[in-house]
Amino acid sequence: MPELPEVETVRRGLAPHLESARLSEVRLHRANLRYPFPERFAQRLEGAGVLRLERRAKYLLAWLDTQDVWVTHLGMTGRFQINDSPDDLARYYHAVSPDEKHLHFQCLATKGEAVARIDFYDPRRFGFMLLLTPDALYDSKWFRGLGVEPLSGDLSADYLLGMAKGRNVNLKALLMAQGDAKGGGIAGLGNIYVCEALYRARLSPDHKASALTQAQAVALVDGIKSVLEEAVAAGGSSISDFAATSGELGYFQHRFCVYDRKGEPCLRKDGGIIERKVHQGRSSFFCPVCQL
Missing domain, CATH: 1.10.8.50 (Helicase, Ruva Protein; domain 3)
Known part of the structure; x- marks a missing residue:
């Protein structure tokens, strides 16, 4: 299972493409991962702007301008892939993927004139995505009671x-x-x-x-x-x-x-x-x- 350094590596890879970007063309290729996708998940992400991308423990948190937080846990085999070449974007519109069986989520992230396709693969489907309000985030079962971040000054x-x-x-x-x-x-x-x-x-x-x-x-x-x-x-x-x-x-x-x-x-x-x-x-x- 990816641990903190792996999740932080993913965050750093996604941040330049997601932060300050606008989401569009959100596609779900199945109804669930470990849990069902949130109700109206694609519609609620559509058109949202990403204010910032953070990591808390082993979770990725994308703070949206819609007052929602898009939470992702990679599970055992979840991974994001960024595609930003013209050929990659063309394949997106034709729904072509080299690993279509394990491709479960896609969206476009537009930042100025730059457009990137964000794909999420998870062969074992132990990962999951949530959409929570900021008030509900830290009171949820996933975040309630989490300890200090080990790379912060709080760990002494x-x-x-x-x-x-x-x-x-x-x-x-x-x-x-x-x-x-x-x-x-x-x-x-x-x-x-x-x-x-x-x-x-x-x-x-x-x-x-x-x-x-x-x-x-x-x-x-x-x-x-x-x-x-x-x-x-x-x-x-x-x-x-x-x-x-x-x-x-x-x-x-x-x-x-x-x-x-x-x-x-x-x-x-x-x-x-x-x-x-x-x-x-x-x-x-x-x-x-x-x-x-």
């Missing part, structure tokens, strides 16, 4: 220590929790980057959250931010079906230190061999020598 060592205080869970579980009813937690962290951040901080995924020290919290926050920043700069990790809006593949998977490296030697050359363990149904990869 003190915040992490507050999260961990008195918690009888391991660090892997603590970091994977997206938030709670009070909004405590870290939004958007996924399995790959939690594994990599814990490695950078030299902390075991089994380390008790309540035993986290100030120095360890500082190291872990640094590990979270650095791995996410580097992954975004690399265009994310192209595993499974993920690709950027241009169709290009990210390359951060070539920099994994522990994820999916079971049985390989630790890159710190400390004699450790990367192990795999299952936490809450998800694979954790770690070095038993340097991660304590």
Whole structure:
């Protein structure tokens, strides 16, 4: 499933084409993805202007001048593709697609004299799109209680220590929790980057959250931010079906230190061999020598 760096990569690819653009020729090629498309979805997007495109956790939020917010979650295999050549636009009007079976949403985005075709593909159809009012957005089940953004200044060592205080869970579980009813937690962290951040901080995924020290919290926050920043700069990790809006593949998977490296030697050359363990149904990869 695309994680925060992959979703941020998609946002950055879409933003130059969508922000300040006017939507038109909206087409739905099926009635539903994971959920049914919102009622009158195409009609409500038709003619709308996109004020800005944001990311919250693993969601894309397009704020419209119609007082609606167009929300997209990529699910496991969802991807946007931007097409802006004359041939691409001509094919749009003739409904031709090289992957028509998995093409579920299309629209045109017009910005001045520039026109781009925005396609959304999702082979497994675990992604979804919503259309919510700003008032309803953060009270919805998808956004209510989401924690802080890990790349923002809100994530600090003190915040992490507050999260961990008195918690009888391991660090892997603590970091994977997206938030709670009070909004405590870290939004958007996924399995790959939690594994990599814990490695950078030299902390075991089994380390008790309540035993986290100030120095360890500082190291872990640094590990979270650095791995996410580097992954975004690399265009994310192209595993499974993920690709950027241009169709290009990210390359951060070539920099994994522990994820999916079971049985390989630790890159710190400390004699450790990367192990795999299952936490809450998800694979954790770690070095038993340097991660304590």
